[in-house]
Amino acid sequence: MLNIIICGAPGCGKGTQSDLIVGKYNLKHLSTGDLLRKEIAEKSELGITAESYISKGNLVPDEMIINILSKNIEAFDNDINGMILDGFPRTVAQAEALQTMLSNSGKEISTLLDLSVEKDELIDRLLKRGQTSGRSDDNLETIQKRLEVYELQTAPVSDFYKKLGKYAAVDGMGSVEEIFGRIASILDSKK
Numbered sequence: 632m633l634n635i636i637i638c639g640a641p642g643c644g645k646g647t648q649s650d651l652i653v654g655k656y657n658l659k660h661l662s663t664g665d666l667l668r669k670e671i672a673e674k675s676e677l678g679i680t681a682e683s684y685i686s687k688g689n690l691v692p693d694e695m696i697i698n699i700l701s702k703n704i705e706a707f708d709n710d711i712n713g714m715i716l717d718g719f720p721r722t723v724a725q726a727e728a729l730q731t732m733l734s735n736s737g738k739e740i741s742t743l744l745d746l747s748v749e750k751d752e753l754i755d756r757l758l759k760r761g762q763t764s765g766r767s768d769d770n771l772e773t774i775q776k777r778l779e780v781y782e783l784q785t786a787p788v789s790d791f792y793k794k795l796g797k798y799a800a801v802d803g804m805g806s807v808e809e810i811f812g813r814i815a816s817i818l819d820s821k822k
């Protein structure tokens with residue numbers, strides 16, 4: 632079973648590369664950003680609370696996101712090829728909760744893929760997407776805040792997986808195809 636975490640700063644290409652990884656390795660894809668945006672679109676109680684954090688560029692509280700994620704993981708059959716977690720864990724507390732969640736069901740993380748992209752390129756990609764996506768967090772002020780939050784709260788998650796020997800740095804600059812080639816060579820060595 633190939634259980635992957637894909638992480639990196641906002642706009643690094645987590646969603647784009649996840650779609651390609653799912654296509655090649657036939658994995659289940661869980662994006663916490665997509666799950667939250669679905670709740671927002673449905674105007675659920677959770678969605679209304681989440682939007683107040685997301686639109687300001689802050690993370691939603693750990694307890695809320697751990698709850699959503701654990702329900703989704705529990706719903707997977709045991710015979711899947713594996714899963715890709717996109718945008719989770721984003722804090723060390725979430726990483727610890729994930730370890731417990733997986734070990735309770737006899738699963739483990741194969742590797743964390745950490746996509747690195749220069750800051751100017753991240754901002755450029757997100758501003759371009761903001762012109763068509765309608766995402767309330769794709770404006771310059773919120774992007775700057777998301778990048779700060781990433782450095783403070785999410786970057787330390789890499790150390791957590793480095794200590795477990797489950798960390799792979801990926802150069803996230805270049806074309807989508809070039810980056811996918813780098814990822815595929817890492818994942819092929821894990822199969």
Ligand code: AP5
Pocket residue numbers: 639640641642643644645646647648663664665667684685688689690691692693696717718719720721725756757759760768777803804805806807810
């Ligand atoms: P989330 O949806 O995860 O947003 P994000 O981390 O800010 O990442 P993005 O979706 O903006 O970018 P991405 O890295 O997926 O890049 P993409 O492939 O789309 O989370 C949103 C919010 O939800 C968070 O801020 C937080 O509030 C909350 N949240 C989510 N998870 C949480 C958690 N675990 N805990 C707490 N809160 C949580 O690419 C971006 C753009 O670039 C696209 O237009 C794409 O076409 C383009 N692009 C991609 N690759 C390339 C390339 N190689 N060259 C040129 N353009 C490219």
